[in-house]
Amino acid sequence: MSLRDAIDNFYERLVADAIEATREQTDNADYLTDVMCVALNRLPTRYYRHSIDMMFYLADEELKDMKDKSLAAVRAARAFVSEHRRE
Known part of the structure; x- marks a missing residue:
């Protein structure tokens, strides 16, 4: 097992x-x-x-508090991704 496989980000x-x-x-x-990536980039x-x-x-x-921040980040990410959709 690599070191990378030994840790995770709880916000994911x-x-x-x-x-x-x-x-x-x-x-x-x-x-x-895309929503998940944008939301995670907005969180610590x-x-x-x-x-x-x-x-x-x-x-x-x-x-x-972490759950509330995650939900807010997802809502903001949904709006951002929807506004910047590639056609």
């Missing part, structure tokens, strides 16, 4: 969850991938090695 999971929560029938995979990184550590040591209020 939160953004993916926010995308699923806001998903519309007309969304396609390319659009959602929060790396972890073991997901259980993140969940155990993260305060409830901090997790709620």
